[in-house]
Amino acid sequence: MADVPHFPVLRAGKEYESLDTVELVNHRDGTPLARVSQANAGIIRRDLKKAAKNAAVLREVPVRELIERCQTAARIFLEDELIVGGEATQTPEQYVAALSGTSGLPHALCRANMQKNALVMREMPTILAGLMRGMDPTVLDDGQGEHGGVPVWYAPAADTLGAVLPSNSPGVHSLWIPSIALKVPVVLKPGREEPWTPMRIARALMAAGIPGEAFSLYPTDHEGAGVVLSECDRALLFGDARIAEKYAGDPSIEVHGPGYSKILLGADQAAHWRDHLDVLYDSVAANGGRSCINASAIYVTAHAREIAESLAERLVALAPRAPDDPAAGLAAFANPAFAEAMDAAIENGLAKGGAVDVTAARRAGPRRIERDGATYLAPTLVHCETLEHPLANTEYMFPFASVVEVPQERMLEAIGPSLVVTAITKDERFVEALLASSSIHRLNLGPVPTSKVEWNQPHEGNLFEFLWARRALQRASAW
Amino acid sequence: MSAVQEERLTEARDRLDAHVREIVRHHFSTETGTPVWLEYAASVDWDPLEAIQGFDDLVARFDNFDGERLRQDAHELWIPRAFAGRPFTIFETGGSTGMPKQRIGWDDYKHDYEEFSDRLSDEHFPRGGYWLMIGPTGPRRLRLAIEHLANHRGSSCYFVDLDPRWVKKLISSGQGEQAKAYMKHVVDQALIILKHRKVGALFTxxxxxxxxxxxxxIPDAGIKGVFCGxxxxxxxxxxxxxxxxxxNRVGFVPTYGNTLMGLACHKPDFAADDYSVTYYAPQPRAVLRVTEPDDARRLVRHGTWGRVELTTLTKELFLPRFLERDAAKRCEPCPEYPWDGVAEVKPYGANEEKIVEGVY
Structure with missing residues (x-):
């Protein structure tokens, strides 16, 4: 045990070692990786009473400096050996190995996510411009500014941004990072298996000079997560459809549930489907299919079976490899029970008829694969005869998608809430209808993978508008 | 093995065995006995007065006591002849809903809490002055016991009630917001008392x-000692x-107790044990054993978990081998209490089924 690093609770930047700890182990061989202090709910509740004080410390730093420090932190995050707790440190390589050990992501995908988080820190000016519609960010310093010739006054709507985070992919941390530049301290409840990334990001930002008061990191239980959601002024919540529904009506909580991201291939492009196989592949398989921005359904007007078979041909090449193999693109399930449950759910869906797993005949063995102590689900592409089939709009955290033939005029009514829609069409009337749709959170027009994120526009909600409220300010002349 | 000398363990054991003989004699003799136990003696083919010479005999001879009887039996069955004619108090157990378990009593709670008083420091629980209890009052022994404890130390006690049965109903029916509102209502009342009266000690x-x-x-409000359970x-x-x-400015006295046992004291200086609190039953008036889940006659090893079994041995109540709804870790004796202790008590089966603890 002595060699296993201890991950403390961070209470406004200060380390706290709890008497209650959870041991994290490598999912392949059970090797202990860390002992993680668990915060009791009372600690979180008590600390949140100091939220205004902590926010005041962060707000004292001019926004331009915060942006610069975020940019410095990007390099530190990628390159430096950082303290995790007490004397224990972690190199970038150790971080990648630990993250891979509990998440099942191969090192290559861990590194790709690392780059994504670093990019958000480095590109903070672009991100703020996207969130603030190009407004001069110094409005965050004294609340007053001018934008497009109109006076603006903003007041912070929150002293804290809480986040109840998942363990599936470290890329999600890119969503809260801008809160620091927006001068709102974060209160993070990491996923049980993923304290690594939020700790490393917080350490990098602190090393770059962001005040510790901006970071609270509470590995905790269900009750503690409840406190983060109920006591933080604003909170991000990641969870499944059931959780998303439970909190959907709460304006102080931004829920990130399943993405149900999709690709729509317009009738005008139906004959050219072969040209777009790369986009389909990337959308389904990027990041091991772990993200909510991975496509889980592909709607086409014709050639569904042929498209499915050609895409399946490519997907089956994505096979388990050693976690440190640079070519590895498929993630293992750290909890084999999840893989088992998903495999069973897919088999149940197929047994109902009306859907065919077109990948099944092309791969050598079963969908569920055991290799070197790890469990994988092989990429699975299902051709569904109708939209009503249960597998036609289902999202799983591995490369899984359905291909369905849908008349173009039915596509929009059928998509339902979709985080990302890539619409490959030049049909102007269809494009107009897509632009007007309120079901689509992000629309990619043309052959852009659903998984590609451009940071000059808000991604998954506008954090600035969530954290700052525009008010009116009128001043008497010569006052 | 602990630092407790063998002779102290033996001495405590002998004292317990002698006490068992005395209590069995009391409850099973025709002059002073209790109807339930006299009936029991008539129904078995062994004579408790002969067969029970010590605590081990009691464990070997008696099965686990069926707690349902505390809901069903007429109180008269539980009045020892020695107490005949004396009005009694009816106490109810914890926060369960439905017909509560009831126990009748006379002076046991006074004995328990007077003995407990000797363990309290005058620094944290000054004699004289005022106490505040925020917790279940109503039909609970605890309410009278706390008041008696305060009185015994020359103090008087304010009370803010908390109805644990209502809290359990709110929580099990998903009314979390109502439960929070109720908690606030309780705390608000306590804050008013603390603002307007000078209170030195709390039970909650x-x-x-x-x-x-x-x-x-809490320390700035003048509280010097908190007694918590x-x-x-x-x-x-x-x-x-x-x-x-x-x-770190207030004396903290964690306790483990219930209507049937009385009050178990904690081993001093739990901070040195990484805040793992070990409780010791008020032996010989009550004995706690940590038992194997599938065979309650066997104890678990020291340092391992099992189900808590309580035996109450007073002249008012003889209750052999009652299985509590608690799990705990069996702990070594300590110099202050040379018999087994229990630590890290939690609801039995907490991992298998959801048990609503609420605020209580």
Missing amino acids: TPRILEALGDEIS GTEMSPQTVRFLCEEILE
């Missing part, structure tokens, strides 16, 4: 203590209460 549950500490500085307290919770809620 861990959750209410925490909620109170979120509103005021009712639900599970993990070492981290105890540490948090001591260090942060009580700011």
